[in-house]
Amino acid sequence: MKVPLLDLKGQYSVIKDEILKAAHEVFESQYFILGPRVESLEKEIADYCFSKYAVGVSSGTDALLISLMVSDIDSQNTVITVPHTFFATVGSISRVGARPIFVDIDPETYNMSPEGLERTIDAMPRAELARLKGVVPVHLYGQCADMDPILKICKDYNLVVIEDAAQAIGAEYNGKRAGSMGDFGCFSFFPSKNLGAFGDGGIVTTGSEKLYEKLRMLRGHGSHPKYYHSLIGGNFRLDAFQAAVVSVKFF
Numbered sequence: 378m379k380v381p382l383l384d385l386k387g388q389y390s391v392i393k394d395e396i397l398k399a400a401h402e403v404f405e406s407q408y409f410i411l412g413p414r415v416e417s418l419e420k421e422i423a424d425y426c427f428s429k430y431a432v433g434v435s436s437g438t439d440a441l442l443i444s445l446m447v448s449d450i451d452s453q454n455t456v457i458t459v460p461h462t463f464f465a466t467v468g469s470i471s472r473v474g475a476r477p478i479f480v481d482i483d484p485e486t487y488n489m490s491p492e493g494l495e496r497t498i499d500a501m502p503r504a505e506l507a508r509l510k511g512v513v514p515v516h517l518y519g520q521c522a523d524m525d526p527i528l529k530i531c532k533d534y535n536l537v538v539i540e541d542a543a544q545a546i547g548a549e550y551n552g553k554r555a556g557s558m559g560d561f562g563c564f565s566f567f568p569s570k571n572l573g574a575f576g577d578g579g580i581v582t583t584g585s586e587k588l589y590e591k592l593r594m595l596r597g598h599g600s601h602p603k604y605y606h607s608l609i610g611g612n613f614r615l616d617a618f619q620a621a622v623v624s625v626k627f628f
């Protein structure tokens with residue numbers, strides 16, 4: 378018997394009626410982008426992740442990108458991450474113009490090595506250290522990176538922490554959940570992920586009201602109120618249909 382690595386059809390057959398009902402509601406409402414379905418998903422995900430706020434976005438990649446943009450990380454900066462991840466982690470750092478610096482993973486967990494992080498920062502010349510602005514630990518294999526020492530180092534050096542939790546929704550670390558420990562938690566709803574949509578989608582969690590407001594602004598081309606653009610953002614909006622699908626799977 379052939380057992381597929383991923384059986385999305387099997388999963389769909391169990392939830393088909395609920396999905397069709399949710400899709401029908403979205404189509405009937407003709408409210409396709411953001412709106413009440415996205416807002417209720419944001420509340421559900423924030424609560425589940427033990428985080429104060431969540432902002433639905435267009436993909437896990439865009440969750441990383443918007444978090445870097447909200448942090449004003451640009452070509453003047455460097456950002457530390459791990460090489461053992463999906464391309465999007467490093468690609469997003471490069472896309473805002475920053476230079477990625479790699480630290481190795483822990484051979485036990487395959488996630489960021491806190492000792493490696495400390496060694497890399499200690500070895501930085503002063504000018505390089507001045508450019509360093511953020512750290513992106515990646516949580517893989519159902520576990521979180523060893524966040525306590527990572528957070529301590531980041532606090533000591535005043536670094537923004539962007540958790541790449543694209544594959545880690547619900548993963549726990551010392552009573553905390555992935556995405557609630559750093560300044561931002563970035564999740565992907567790519568269909569094959571632990572919690573997948575029927576297309577692209579993602580969400581960013583944060584505990585900071587200020588960052589939450591800026592995330593919401595940059596998600597819609599930096600506008601607030603509507604059509605008043607005081608910042609340059611992008612179109613990082615989440616579709617109502619994707620939010621409805623994720624909500625069905627979530628319960």
Ligand SMILES: Cc1ncc(COP(=O)(O)O)c(C=O)c1O
Nearest residue numbers: 436437438463465543565566567
């Ligand atoms: C670790 C990691 N980061 C980021 C991403 C990007 O997510 P998305 O495919 O939703 O853009 C993925 C998923 O592909 C991932 O596995």
